[in-house]
Each structure stands twice: as C-alpha cells, then as structure tokens.
Amino acid sequence: MTKPAISIRDLTKIWEVEGRPAVRAIDGLDIEIARGEFVVLLGPSGCGKSSLLYMIAGLEQPTSGVIACEGEPVKGPSAERGLIFQEASLFPWLTILDNVAFGLAIQSVLPERRREIATDILRKVGLGDMLDKKPDELSGGMRQRAACARALAMKPKVLMMDEPFAALDVQTRSRMQDFLLQIWRDSQASIILVTHSIDEAIALADRVIVFTARPGRVKQVVPIDLPRPRPTRDPRYHAYRDLFSDLLADEVDRAFAEQQVA
Amino acid sequence: MTALDVETKAPLTATNRTPSPRAPFLSKTWRRRLAGVGWAVVSISLFAGLWEFLWYIEAVNPLLLPPPHIFLQDIPGTLKFFDRTNRVGSVSSGGGVFALLTTVAWTTMRVVTGLAIGFVLGLAVGALLHYSRWARNLLLPTILLLAPISPVAWLPVAIFVFGIGDVPAIFLVFITVFFAIVLSTGSQIASVPVNYLHVAKIMGASERQTFWRVILPSILPALFMTLRLNLFGAWMVVLIAEAVGVGTGLGQIVSMARATFNAKLVFFTMAIIGILGFLSDWALRQIQRRMLWWVAPNQGGL
Numbered sequence: 383m384t385k386p387a388i389s390i391r392d393l394t395k396i397w398e399v400e401g402r403p404a405v406r407a408i409d410g411l412d413i414e415i416a417r418g419e420f421v422v423l424l425g426p427s428g429c430g431k432s433s434l435l436y437m438i439a440g441l442e443q444p445t446s447g448v449i450a451c452e453g454e455p456v457k458g459p460s461a462e463r464g465l466i467f468q469e470a471s472l473f474p475w476l477t478i479l480d481n482v483a484f485g486l487a488i489q490s491v492l493p494e495r496r497r498e499i500a501t502d503i504l505r506k507v508g509l510g511d512m513l514d515k516k517p518d519e520l521s522g523g524m525r526q527r528a529a530c531a532r533a534l535a536m537k538p539k540v541l542m543m544d545e546p547f548a549a550l551d552v553q554t555r556s557r558m559q560d561f562l563l564q565i566w567r568d569s570q571a572s573i574i575l576v577t578h579s580i581d582e583a584i585a586l587a588d589r590v591i592v593f594t595a596r597p598g599r600v601k602q603v604v605p606i607d608l609p610r611p612r613p614t615r616d617p618r619y620h621a622y623r624d625l626f627s628d629l630l631a632d633e634v635d636r637a638f639a640e641q642q643v644a
Numbered sequence: 645m646t647a648l649d650v651e652t653k654a655p656l657t658a659t660n661r662t663p664s665p666r667a668p669f670l671s672k673t674w675r676r677r678l679a680g681v682g683w684a685v686v687s688i689s690l691f692a693g694l695w696e697f698l699w700y701i702e703a704v705n706p707l708l709l710p711p712p713h714i715f716l717q718d719i720p721g722t723l724k725f726f727d728r729t730n731r732v733g734s735v736s737s738g739g740g741v742f743a744l745l746t747t748v749a750w751t752t753m754r755v756v757t758g759l760a761i762g763f764v765l766g767l768a769v770g771a772l773l774h775y776s777r778w779a780r781n782l783l784l785p786t787i788l789l790l791a792p793i794s795p796v797a798w799l800p801v802a803i804f805v806f807g808i809g810d811v812p813a814i815f816l817v818f819i820t821v822f823f824a825i826v827l828s829t830g831s832q833i834a835s836v837p838v839n840y841l842h843v844a845k846i847m848g849a850s851e852r853q854t855f856w857r858v859i860l861p862s863i864l865p866a867l868f869m870t871l872r873l874n875l876f877g878a879w880m881v882v883l884i885a886e887a888v889g890v891g892t893g894l895g896q897i898v899s900m901a902r903a904t905f906n907a908k909l910v911f912f913t914m915a916i917i918g919i920l921g922f923l924s925d926w927a928l929r930q931i932q933r934r935m936l937w938w939v940a941p942n943q944g945g946l
Binding site: 439440441458459460461464465467471473475476484485487488489516518532536 | 939
C-alpha cells in the first residue's frame with residue numbers, strides 16, 4: 383500500500399503570546415491526504431486552517447502531534463511541500479523567469495538548465511510571453527500563476543495554497559480555478575487549498591474538510607461526487623451548497639457568540 | 645538665460661500646435677522632461693529677477709548682496725582666487741577653469757568617498773546588529789548615544805585624531821550617513837515581507853543565501869533613499885570641514901572669501917555648490933534607476 387501524501391495524527395497547536403491567554407488554534411486533528419488528491423479546507427476565519435498549512439509546510443512547529451509527508455515526519459520547510467500565499471509574493475527585483483528559477487538557483491541547478499525548466503513551466507501556465515517582465519507589470523491573476531509556476535518548478539509532492547484567489551476579482555477567480563485544475567492534473571501533486579468560499583470548494587475539491595471555529599477540529603469531511611467541471615445547475619450542486627452553508631453558519635454563529643463573551 | 649528660455653520652450657509650443665495623428669514629434673517622456681527644464685528656468689529666472697530688481701531699486705547693497713549679473717560678470721577674475729588657496733591649484737598657472745575644476749573635484753571626491761564608506765560600513769554594522777544578539781547588546785546603546793550628535797560636533801575630534809588633511813572631511817561625511825544607514829538597515833531588515841522569507845526557506849535557502857538574494861535586494865531601495873536624504877547633509881559638513889580642517893576645497897574658498905570680504909566670490913562659489921548638490925542628487929537618482937530598476941519610478945520619491 384502506498385503511503386499517503388500527508389498524514390496528520392492528533393495535531394494540536396496552541397498559540398502563546400505573553401500577556402494574553404493561550405489560544406488553542408487546532409485541537410486533536412487527524413487528517414490523511416492521498417497522493418494526487420485535491421483537498422479543500424473550508425472553515426470560518428481564524429479556525430486554524432492557515433496555521434495548519436504553515437505547519438505542513440514546516441514553517442511552524444505543532445505544539446503536539448505528528449505530521450508526515452509520504453511517511454517521513456516533517457522537520458522543516460522543503461520544496462517538496464510548496465506553499466502559495468494570498469499575495470503572489472514574487473520578488474520585485476527579479477524578472478518573472480528568474481522568480482520561477484529562484485528555487486533552482488538556490489539548489490545550484492546550472493543557469494542553462496534553470497532557464498530551460500522555468501521557461502517550460504511558464505509556457506505551461508500561459509506566461510510564455512512574460513519571461514522578462516517585472517512582477518509589477520503583470521495582473522494579479524498572472525502574478526498568482528507565476529507564483530504557482532515558481533512552486534511547480536521544484537516538482538512538489540504537495541502544493542498548498544492559502545486563499546490564493548481571495549485577492550482576485552470574480553471573473554479572474556473562476557479562470558484561475560480552471561487553470562488550477564489543469565496544473566493539478568499535469569503535475570500529479572496533491573493539492574491542499576484553504577478557502578472560505580463555498581463555491582470555490584465545490585468547484586475544485588475531491589474532498590472538502592469542513593473545520594469548526596476555534597479551536598479548529600474536523601467538523602465533517604464531504605467528498606464531492608460530481609464530474610468536473612462541476613455542473614452548477616445540477617440539483618446535487620445546490621445540495622452541497624446548502625450543506626456547506628449550514629455547516630459554516632453553525633460555526634460562524636458559535637465563533638461570534640464566543641467573541642461576544644470574550 | 646533668455647536664449648535657453650527660447651530654446652526649451654519653442655519645441656513645446658510647436659508640438660502643441662501641430663497634433664499629428666501619428667506619433668507626436670517628441671515622445672511623452674521627452675515632453676515631460678522639457679517641461680521640467682522649462683519650469684526650472686522660469687523658477688530660477690524669477691528668483692534672479694527679483695534679486696536684480698531689488699538691486700535696481702537700490703534696496704540691496706551690491707557690495708554685500710551682489711546680484712547675479714555682478715557676481716557672474718568677471719568670471720576669469722573670480723577664478724583667480726581658486727589658484728592660491730588650492731593645494732593642487734598651484735600646478736596650474738594663475739588659476740582659471742582648471743583650478744576651479746580641481747577644487748570641485750577634490751570636494752566631490754571627499755563627499756563620494758565618505759558616502760561610499762558610510763553606506764557600506766553602515767550596512768555591514770546594521771546587518772551585524774540584526775543577526776548577532778551579542779553585537780546588538782554590546783553596540784546598540786553606544787550607537788543610539790552617538791547617532792544624534794551633529795556631525796559638526798565631531799570636527800574637533802576628527803582633527804585631533806586625523807590631523808589636517810582629507811581624512812577629517814571624509815570622516816565627517818562618513819559620520820553623516822553611517823548612523824542613519826545603521827539604524828535604517830536594522831529597521832528595514834525587520835520589515836522585509838515575511839512571505840519573502842518563507843519562500844526562501846521553502847526553496848531551501850541557507851541564511852547566507854537568504855541575506856544576499858532576498859534580504860539585501862529587498863532593503864536596498866529604502867537604504868538608497870536614506871543615502872539620498874543625507875546627501876545634502878554630506879555637502880554641508882564637507883564645506884565646514886574644508887573651511888576648518890582641510891585647507892583646500894570649496895569650503896576653504898568660501899571661508900577665505902568671507903575673511904577677505906569678497907562677496908562676489910562668496911556668491912559665485914555658492915552657485916557652484918548649489919549646482920554640485922543638484923548634480924550629485926541627480927547622479928544618485930540615475931544610479932538608483934539603473935541598479936534598483938524594479939522600484940517603480942514614482943515610488944519612494946524618485
């Protein structure tokens with residue numbers, strides 16, 4: 383049996399800031415993500431979804447519990463677990479090509495080869511004409527595609543995305559979702575995407591993991607059993623939509639009530 | 645003045661009057677540049693005109709405040725004064741343009757050297773303070789104590805330690821930028837977007853690679869801005885240092901002109917200093933544009 387791309391066992395994260403009560407962000411989380419699976423984490427803001435991504439990426443340490451990538455415990459950041467942020471975070475002093483080749487340069491890939499790989503990936507994401515542009519000269523959607531290309535250049539096993547399309551307008555957003563499904567099929571990486579948009583979750587996911595409000599726990603795991611592209615007029619689509627709305631409304635109410643008490 | 649006026653304005657009106665359907669006679673950037681030059685001429689002409697007017701109605705004494713047409717009248721005569729006082733001037737016979745240029749060159753050299761050393765050392769010390777807790781604990785209190793002291797107050801120290809010569813002037817310029825760059829480096833490193841650092845970490849960059857490839861390019865534009873803001877300060881202190889602790893250079897000329905009550909020479913040298921300050925700021929802007937090409941032209945007051 384192949385090992386899962388990511389397996390998370392009994393994960394807890396407690397934020398301790400001096401002079402404030404400790405915050406239990408994530409509590410006893412168990413998740414398994416198969417190779418090549420597209421998982422969406424859906425939940426109210428502040429439920430620890432982003433913290434979870436940062437811990438899988440190795441940028442933050444869990445308070446307790448274990449995260450493993452293909453059976454190997456996660457000890458620190460690695461290019462095999464790529465992370466894409468809400469802002470593209472491209473380096474403004476590098477051209478698009480050099481941005482995409484950045485990781486390869488760090489790993490001492492020869493310049494010729496670097497250029498080859500980066501050009502190839504940029505063509506695939508539809509930025510073949512933008513190689514020598516500055517990040518400033520690209521639109522938000524193009525920048526986000528370049529950020530994907532930068533992560534993909536490292537041939538990651540897992541690609542994590544922290545609300546990657548939240549800063550984009552609606553039209554660009556739906557285009558980017560199509561684009562993402564396409565690179566997901568090509569790259570065969572697992573994708574873990576954090577969002578609080580129900581439509582985005584249904585449009586993309588094999589499985590949606592709905593989170594509870596703080597502390598973050600798995601409220602429900604919902605496989606989306608619809609062909610892609612997802613038929614938005616199908617009654618089943620609306621059933622999913624209603625289900626997620628109800629699940630989230632509970633949590634938002636609870637989070638709101640807690641804030642009132644605190 | 646007037647000749648230049650006509651030259652710069654004529655093409656402007658010409659392009660305005662003949663709007664061709666194809667590309668205009670001058671590109672947009674060139675028209676903007678010409679407009680800039682035009683306004684500069686108008687501004688300076690107004691200032692000089694007011695001065696001349698005050699002289700004309702005898703509101704100012706031409707011995708104390710000679711208007712431009714008087715202090716620019718006898719340039720060869722004025723240039724003679726650049727001979728005796730300048731160390732290098734003695735090579736050329738009887739002053740003149742060459743003597744003026746060597747004087748200017750020496751002063752400029754002191755400014756540039758001081759700025760360069762201050763920038764590089766300031767950056768190095770600032771980075772050291774950021775990375776080493778030991779260095780921060782040991783050095784930061786002293787640096788915070790010394791930073792607010794006016795560079796001019798360092799002048800006696802510079803002369804005691806380095807004697808009369810180039811070094812005290814360079815040292816003063818160095819002091820003017822050094823502390824500003826040290827403190828700016830620290831705060832800029834702290835404000836590098838955290839996602840840049842995350843990207844570097846995920847890609848497997850070492851601390852050293854992260855500094856050279858991510859942190860340094862990310863803070864350079866702000867540091868360069870700090871350098872530019874302190875450029876005028878550098879020009880001020882170099883003149884003071886030259887007047888007191890060097891014995892050559894433009895500062896020395898001004899000081900001598902004051903001592904000998906030569907108002908023409910004072911204003912002539914002031915004009916030279918003004919032009920030099922402007923040119924050096926322009927030069928820094930050009931360097932900024934070439935080296936820091938990713939900073940948008942309107943960001944950071946370019």
